[in-house]
Structure formats: structure tokens, C-alpha cells
Amino acid sequence: MVEPKIAMVTGANRGLGFEISRQLGKKGITVLMGARNSEKGEQAAKTLRGEGLETHAIALEVTDSASIASAVERIRSDFGKVDVLVNNAAVLLDIGIQPSDVKEEMLRSTFEVNFFGPYRLTQQLVPLLKKSRRGRIVNLGTQVASLNQLADPNSPLREDICPAYQTSKTALNAMTLVFAKELKEFGIKINSVCPGWVMTDMRHDDLPDYGDAVRPMSPQEAVEKLIWLTELPDDGPTGGFFSEGRSVPW
Numbered sequence: 585m586v587e588p589k590i591a592m593v594t595g596a597n598r599g600l601g602f603e604i605s606r607q608l609g610k611k612g613i614t615v616l617m618g619a620r621n622s623e624k625g626e627q628a629a630k631t632l633r634g635e636g637l638e639t640h641a642i643a644l645e646v647t648d649s650a651s652i653a654s655a656v657e658r659i660r661s662d663f664g665k666v667d668v669l670v671n672n673a674a675v676l677l678d679i680g681i682q683p684s685d686v687k688e689e690m691l692r693s694t695f696e697v698n699f700f701g702p703y704r705l706t707q708q709l710v711p712l713l714k715k716s717r718r719g720r721i722v723n724l725g726t727q728v729a730s731l732n733q734l735a736d737p738n739s740p741l742r743e744d745i746c747p748a749y750q751t752s753k754t755a756l757n758a759m760t761l762v763f764a765k766e767l768k769e770f771g772i773k774i775n776s777v778c779p780g781w782v783m784t785d786m787r788h789d790d791l792p793d794y795g796d797a798v799r800p801m802s803p804q805e806a807v808e809k810l811i812w813l814t815e816l817p818d819d820g821p822t823g824g825f826f827s828e829g830r831s832v833p834w
């Protein structure tokens with residue numbers, strides 16, 4: 585019998601995390617759905633089980649080291665390995681706030697969720713990813729945090745101002761690159777992906793007018809365009825930044 589693949593998705597109770605869990609589940613993968621609110625996590629996992637998918641809720645507040653440790657211990661004892669890790673959970677708290685006006689507390693709380701959380705979780709799951717034949721990590725990033733874009737006076741994304749979110753996601757991209765180098769010899773691949781503009785609670789009608797440059801997508805469409813990064817073949821990329829199936833500048 586083929587051993588089932590195990591995927592861990594953070595922030596899986598709604599938005600892109602929920603849809604990523606659904607599309608992984610449809611591939612026959614056992615999905616561990618991380619949620620900081622256990623009730624919402626259980627409800628989300630139950631909804632997908634109702635669609636015939638194999639899902640389990642895992643209590644996970646990514647800013648809390650003890651919560652990460654107990655989630656990792658549960659995964660180790662109940663599942664023994666991780667094949668796919670999707671660092672999806674994030675917050676966007678400072679939309680429209682100029683860099684000079686962002687309070688230190690907001691900067692720190694954004695970095696806690698968007699950078700330190702995925703960094704700590706990835707560190708602690710590396711031993712379980714090494715037990716997979718084909719460990720794959722996907723970090724949800726954004727092109728509004730691309731240094732290339734930020735430095736381009738003609739970028740259509742230039743009007744999107746959210747400095748805490750942007751700098752935290754730039755740091756997450758650096759994390760992708762440093763882990764890619766370390767994990768290469770173990771066959772573990774890690775990439776960043778920008779899902780595009782997706783109609784979730786995080787981003788619905790609050791974007792500036794980009795003209796034709798950016799078009800909103802449903803979570804289903806966005807996830808269909810990024811799920812390939814969770815099932816990369818052995819000769820697939822690592823340490824890359826992608827959007828809608830294409831490599832994009834850092």
C-alpha cells in the first residue's frame with residue numbers, strides 16, 4: 585500500500601489556506617489544517633471531510649512558540665512525517681499607512697505572524713520534512729513586497745502602501761532563499777509564490793485602481809495556479825519566486 589502524503593497548511597480555516605487544503609485533499613493528500621481558533625479549525629476540517637477529503641484540524645497560533653511545539657509534536661506522533669508545508673497564515677494590518685506613520689507595535693506584530701511564525705514552524709518541521717521522500721515547502725508571498733517592484737518608479741503596484749506587510753513579506757522571501765540553500769542536499773524544495781489579487785477577507789475591495797495590470801481572482805482560480813509548487817518533481821525549481829505559474833523578480 586502507498587503511504588499517504590501528509591500536508592500541513594497554516595491559516596487553513598478560511599481564505600486561500602482553506603482552498604489550498606481543499607485542492608491538496610482532492611489529490612488524495614491527508615491535510616493537517618492549522619488554525620489559531622480551534623473551533624474554526626475543526627469546522628473547516630469538517631466541511632472538507634464532508635466533501636470526502638481526509639483532513640484534520642491542528643491548533644496552531646504561529647506567533648506562539650508553545651503552540652508551534654505542540655502542533656509539531658502532534659504531527660510527529662500521529663503522522664510521523666510531513667511531505668508538504670504551506671506557510672500561508674498572515675496578517676495585513678497597515679493598508680494605506682505611510683512608512684513614517686506605522687507604529688512599532690504594528691510592525692512587530694506583523695513580523696511575528698508573517699515572518700517569525702513561518703520561520704519557527706519551518707525550522708521545527710525540517711526533521712519531519714526530511715522523513716518525506718519529496719519534501720516541498722511553499723511560502724505565500726506577494727509581489728507588492730518585491731524589491732524589484734518597490735524600486736521601480738513605473739510599477740503598477742506602487743500605490744499599494746502597507747509597509748509592515750511589505751517588509752515582512754520581503755523578509756519571508758529571504759527566508760525562502762536561505763532555507764533553499766540549506767535544504768537542497770536533502771531533496772527538500774522551498775519556493776515563494778504570489779497568488780495574485782484574490783478575493784478573500786484580506787483583500788477584497790481595498791486595492792487602488794491598477795487599471796488592467798491586476799485582475800481579481802477567486803481563491804479556487806488562484807490556488808489552481810499555485811498548487812503545482814506543492815508537487816514539484818525532483819528536477820523542479822527551489823529558491824524561486826513565482827506568480828501565476830511564472831518566475832517573477834525578487
Ligand SMILES: NC(=O)c1ccc[n+]([C@@H]2O[C@H](COP(=O)([O-])OP(=O)(O)OC[C@H]3O[C@@H](n4cnc5c(N)ncnc54)[C@H](OP(=O)(O)O)[C@@H]3O)[C@@H](O)[C@H]2O)c1
Pocket residue numbers: 594595596597598599600601619620621624644645646647671672673674675697724725726727778779780781782783784785786787
Ligand atoms: N488575498 C490576496 O490578494 C493575497 C495577495 C498576495 C498574497 N496573499 C497571501 O496569501 C496568504 C493567505 O491570504 P488570504 O487572503 O487567504 O488571507 P485571509 O483571508 O486574511 O486569511 C488569513 C489566515 O491566516 C490566519 N492567521 C492570521 N494570523 C494568524 C496567527 N497568528 N496564527 C495562525 N493563523 C493566523 C487567519 O486566521 P483567523 O481566521 O483566526 O484570523 C486566516 O486563517 C497570506 O500569506 C497573504 O499574505 C494574499
